[in-house]
Amino acid sequence: xxxxxxxxxxxxxxxxxxxxxxxxxxxxxxxxxxxxxxxxxxxxxxxxxxxxxxxxxxxxxxxxxxxxxxxxxxxxxxxxxxxxxxxxxxxxxxxxxxxxxxxxxxxxxxxxxxxxxxxxxxxxxxxxxxxxxxxxxxxxxxxxxxxxxxxxxxxxxxxxxxxxxxxxxxxxxxxxxxxxxxxxxxxxxxxxxxxxxxxxxxxxxxxxxxxxxxxxxxxxxxxxxxxxxxxxxxxxxxxxxxxxxxxxxxxxxxxxxxxxxxxxxxxxxxxxxxxxxxxxxxxxxxxxxxxxxxxxxxxxxxxxxxxxxxxxxxxxxxxxxxxxxxxxxxxxxxxxxxxxxxxxxxxxxxxxxxxxxxxxxxxxxxxxxxxxxxxxxxxxxxxxxxxxxxxxxxxxxxxxxxxxxxxxxxxxxxxxxxxxxxxxxxxxxxxxxxxxxxxxxxxxxxxxxxxxxxxxxxxxxxxxxxxxxxxxxxxxxxxxxxxxxxxxxxxxxxxxxxxxxxxxxxxxxxxxxxxxxxxxxxxxxxxxxxxxxxxxxxxxxxxxxxxxxxxxxxxxxxxxxxxxxxxxxxxxxxxxxxxxxxxxxxxxxxxxxxxxxxxxxxxxxxxxxxxxxxxxxxxxxxxxxxxxxxxxxxxxxxxxxxxxxxxxxxxxxxxxxx
Amino acid sequence: xxxxxxxxxxxxxxxxxxxxxxxxxxxxxxxxxxxxxxxxxxxxxxxxxxxxxxxxxxxxxxxxxxxxxxxxxxxxxxxxxxxxxxxxxxxxxxxxxxxxxxxxxxxxxxxxxxxxxxxxxxxxxxxxxxxxxxxxxxxxxxxxxxxxxxxxxxxxxxxxxxxxxxxxxxxxxxxxxxxxxxxxxxxxxxxxxxxxxxxxxxxxxxxxxxxxxxxxxxxxxxxxxxxxxxxxxxxxxxxxxxxxxxxxxxxxxxxxxxxxxxxxxxxxxxxxxxxxxxxxxxxxxxxxxxxxxxxxxxxxxx
Numbered sequence: 001x002x003x004x005x006x007x008x009x010x011x012x013x014x015x016x017x018x019x020x021x022x023x024x025x026x027x028x029x030x031x032x033x034x035x036x037x038x039x040x041x042x043x044x045x046x047x048x049x050x051x052x053x054x055x056x057x058x059x060x061x062x063x064x065x066x067x068x069x070x071x072x073x074x075x076x077x078x079x080x081x082x083x084x085x086x087x088x089x090x091x092x093x094x095x096x097x098x099x100x101x102x103x104x105x106x107x108x109x110x111x112x113x114x115x116x117x118x119x120x121x122x123x124x125x126x127x128x129x130x131x132x133x134x135x136x137x138x139x140x141x142x143x144x145x146x147x148x149x150x151x152x153x154x155x156x157x158x159x160x161x162x163x164x165x166x167x168x169x170x171x172x173x174x175x176x177x178x179x180x181x182x183x184x185x186x187x188x189x190x191x192x193x194x195x196x197x198x199x200x201x202x203x204x205x206x207x208x209x210x211x212x213x214x215x216x217x218x219x220x221x222x223x224x225x226x227x228x229x230x231x232x233x234x235x236x237x238x239x240x241x242x243x244x245x246x247x248x249x250x251x252x253x254x255x256x257x258x259x260x261x262x263x264x265x266x267x268x269x270x271x272x273x274x275x276x277x278x279x280x281x282x283x284x285x286x287x288x289x290x291x292x293x294x295x296x297x298x299x300x301x302x303x304x305x306x307x308x309x310x311x312x313x314x315x316x317x318x319x320x321x322x323x324x325x326x327x328x329x330x331x332x333x334x335x336x337x338x339x340x341x342x343x344x345x346x347x348x349x350x351x352x353x354x355x356x357x358x359x360x361x362x363x364x365x366x367x368x369x370x371x372x373x374x375x376x377x378x379x380x381x382x383x384x385x386x387x388x389x390x391x392x393x394x395x396x397x398x399x400x401x402x403x404x405x406x407x408x409x410x411x412x413x414x415x416x417x418x419x420x421x422x423x424x425x426x427x428x429x430x431x432x433x434x435x436x437x438x439x440x441x442x443x444x445x446x447x448x449x450x451x452x453x454x455x456x457x458x459x460x461x462x463x464x465x466x467x468x469x470x471x472x473x474x475x476x477x478x479x480x481x482x483x484x485x486x487x488x489x490x491x492x493x494x495x496x497x498x499x500x501x502x503x504x505x506x507x508x509x510x511x512x513x514x515x516x517x518x519x520x521x522x523x524x525x526x527x528x529x530x531x532x533x534x535x536x537x538x539x540x541x542x543x544x545x546x547x548x549x550x551x552x553x554x555x556x557x558x559x560x561x562x563x564x565x566x567x568x569x570x571x572x573x574x575x576x577x578x579x580x581x582x583x584x585x586x587x588x589x590x591x592x593x594x595x596x597x598x599x600x601x602x603x604x605x606x607x608x609x610x611x612x613x614x615x616x617x618x619x620x621x622x623x624x625x626x627x628x629x630x631x632x633x634x635x636x637x638x639x640x641x642x643x644x645x646x647x648x649x650x651x652x653x654x655x656x657x658x
Numbered sequence: 659x660x661x662x663x664x665x666x667x668x669x670x671x672x673x674x675x676x677x678x679x680x681x682x683x684x685x686x687x688x689x690x691x692x693x694x695x696x697x698x699x700x701x702x703x704x705x706x707x708x709x710x711x712x713x714x715x716x717x718x719x720x721x722x723x724x725x726x727x728x729x730x731x732x733x734x735x736x737x738x739x740x741x742x743x744x745x746x747x748x749x750x751x752x753x754x755x756x757x758x759x760x761x762x763x764x765x766x767x768x769x770x771x772x773x774x775x776x777x778x779x780x781x782x783x784x785x786x787x788x789x790x791x792x793x794x795x796x797x798x799x800x801x802x803x804x805x806x807x808x809x810x811x812x813x814x815x816x817x818x819x820x821x822x823x824x825x826x827x828x829x830x831x832x833x834x835x836x837x838x839x840x841x842x843x844x845x846x847x848x849x850x851x852x853x854x855x856x857x858x859x860x861x862x863x864x865x866x867x868x869x870x871x872x873x874x875x876x877x878x879x880x881x882x883x884x885x886x887x888x889x890x891x892x893x894x895x896x897x898x899x900x901x902x903x904x905x906x907x908x909x910x911x912x913x914x915x916x917x918x919x920x921x922x923x924x925x926x927x928x929x930x931x932x933x934x935x936x937x938x939x940x941x942x943x944x945x946x947x948x949x950x951x952x953x954x955x956x957x958x959x960x
Contacts (some may be wrong), residue, residue, distance in 0.1 A: 175845035266954040338866040356771040363767040371754040404789040407856020411883035475704040477852040479883040490701040
């Protein structure tokens with residue numbers, strides 16, 4: 001009846017119980033609050049069934065923030081364990097639990113924080129930047145989000161019921177094979193990643209088509225905003241790389257469930273193939289999360305320098321170049337697997353070549369500031385920190401890309417310091433910058449700037465303290481993922497410093513979350529009185545009111561140059577005429593949510609070998625898809641009168657500020 | 659100009675403190691590193707290695723690092739200078755929003771990284787071939803083979819030439835090229851002795867090779883660098899590079915060990931165990947390593 005699921009699955013170490021109970025308590029409080037405020041109907045109509053990319057984008061960000069808390073909690077546990085567990089002391093985590101924690105940390109941060117962050121940003125910004133009212137496939141977009149959310153939820157379920165993977169975030173076989181990991185942990189990982197991965201592929205298709213087909217009249221490719229360009233370079237990577245992940249995970253699934261021999265040691269399997277395949281997805285993935293952040297900074301730096309981006313054409317080609325090369329460098333993740341030197345050198349050189357366009361970008365950003373008027377608001381502070389850290393981590397990346405050096409630092413904490421420099425210094429700081437920058441666009445008010453600054457300084461100093469010593473630890477021979485080490489290694493003082501750094505980051509993150517709530521509570525004080533263009537922007541998203549009306553643009557803009565709003569402000573382009581027309585928007589549908597829920601049930605049932613439930617949920621998914629596909633494509637019409645009224649209301653609000 | 663909430667001017671002061679504070683952090687790190695290096699000198703295996711291979715690898719690291727600094731340092735200086743000069747309210751900062759393109763400047767910063775990468779690539783190409791872990795090291799002393807098996811969660815070292823074996827301990831004479839033949843009878847591990855040179859994966863059914871040499875006498879820490887399950891953190895071993903005499907002494911005592919190792923006893927040893935103590939064995943089956951590598955190679959059944 002319940003497959004492998006027994007009562008034992010609910011027994012945990014005490015440290016985990018605390019997390020479980022606080023989570024359950026939080027969930028109950030949330031449900032109670034919604035019921036008390038009688039907001040269920042609102043939640044259902046306005047959010048859960050929505051196909052509006054702005055709403056979906058905000059839901060992405062909410063899931064990202066929740067998953068960030070989880071991944072960050074994992075990080076703190078790792079740091080605490082490593083600061084404590086030296087010599088005779090064994091810390092507060094068992095080795096199995098520790099391995100669960102770092103596997104969960106990596107999985108959460110990459111799949112559910114970084115991926116969610118970029119899709120969230122794209123949902124919010126891309127339709128606005130290209131002057132579109134909607135995305136190309138609104139339902140597919142919603143479905144992509146719900147699959148992402150159910151994958152994220154499945155990892156949270158693994159906290160409560162059973163245990164998570166202990167094989168690291170990429171779960172190399174044979175360790176992740178049935179022989180060495182017979183329990184449910186790897187299965188949780190497989191299904192969580194699989195479901196979210198399918199969602200990413202769908203979202204990728206949607207945004208690729210959106211950018212190619214939905215641009216407003218006159219916006220040719222070379223007149224697109226640079227963030228949209230970065231997305232356009234990223235989406236083919238998603239569409240081409242994620243199917244590799246899906247196929248690889250299916251093969252691992254077949255190995256584990258049906259005793260097949262794709263990646264096993266015996267029976268003619270080849271686990272080295274898994275390592276190749278997972279990195280053939282994994283390296284493009286690195287750029288999938290990084291490229292959009294290049295786009296973010298390329299929007300922020302010009303805005304706060306009161307200039308246009310220096311060398312736009314150069315930037316675009318650099319993006320395209322990086323996207324292209326990112327597919328032929330995957331082997332640099334395992335120079336140490338024993339390939340011949342010639343093979344290693346090929347991949348080493350390809351990797352180094354990526355540094356060229358990346359370096360060009362850095363110079364272009366710097367020279368955007370040249371002869372500008374640079375305002376150091378918090379997005380610009382994040383850029384400042386990004387530039388320092390990213391450049392440094394880039395340099396260590398070049399070191400790692402040289403095979404002889406890589407042999408000495410591979411899988412050591414040097415590597416960890418390098419890619420956290422990229423992932424935190426690049427992606428996360430980029431996300432924070434984007435979050436602060438575009439926050440007023442979607443809410444109509446600012447984040448508290450003072451708190452943001454405090455958070456920033458905590459993050460920057462905490463980050464340097466937490467990751468610079470890791471380079472040294474790597475040189476001292478400290479490998480990654482150690483739950484215990486000897487006192488004679490001399491690592492302990494550095495691990496303590498690193499732990500202090502992590503604690504300072506914790507303070508920073510706490511200030512940020514507090515700042516978010518504080519800003520929401522005090523939104524009246526922080527209201528954006530400009531009505532939609534607080535930063536003196538250059539691109540189309542700043543030409544409409546904040547928060548944007550449901551239809552984004554009352555009149556679809558026509559564009560004849562780069563940075564259209566900037567051109568209008570400088571009198572180089574005419575102020576657009578307002579000729580309203582009826583607007584057609586897709587109606588809400590709960591099918592995305594249903595499919596997400598059934599996918600969650602399916603993943604859970606497969607994890608625990610509850611076959612009947614798996615079959616039922618799988619059939620339900622198919623039924624939902626069929627119902628959706630055979631339905632009429634219905635639209636909601638917003639009439640000219642309604643548009644006029646909404647626009648007039650915005651104008652009245654603007655007047656009241658004066 | 660910025661509007662709305664941020665109308666208040668960004669005065670000289672905060673920008674100054676921002677740059678100062680960041681500069682201070684960077685400075686502290688810069689000073690900390692040499693202090694750490696002086697203090698932990700003996701522990702920093704990668705930077706103060708004891709074998710030719712590791713020294714070569716470290717030298718390459720330094721050369722690439724210096725080449726990279728040629729780009730990094732100007733970037734850092736420009737970051738600070740531009741932040742200071744072009745802060746919004748600096749009366750001396752010329753504002754010219756139309757400087758958005760300069761072909762010569764862009765040629766320069768496409769060109770310089772290209773040249774750098776070309777140099778580093780050539781260097782890497784030569785060094786990768788030179789330091790190929792599979793390649794024997796030239797030396798006046800005769801090469802010695804040690805076979806390594808990664809088990810759950812310990813290292814087995816087999817000396818086919820001497821007829822002995824040991825667990826979590828490996829000894830060999832200094833200045834003698836060692837050819838490690840490496841496999842695993844466990845999930846994938848990585849065999850790493852940072853004082854002597856880079857690592858290579860230890861994988862079931864596969865034989866990888868790592869050629870190392872110790873320049874001087876000493877005990878060096880070795881470990882597994884790739885997660886392999888529950889007892890992974892305890893998979894450390896002592897590498898002892900000793901004089902010839904000491905080595906032969908040790909071999910002699912190992913040969914008199916009451917523990918013997920053949921396939922059957924190996925299978926007992928291979929059972930999972932954590933933080934295994936050091937053990938030595940008489941090797942009864944000289945082809946043990948090959949049998950372990952070929953364990954999963956079943957003959958094709960008709």
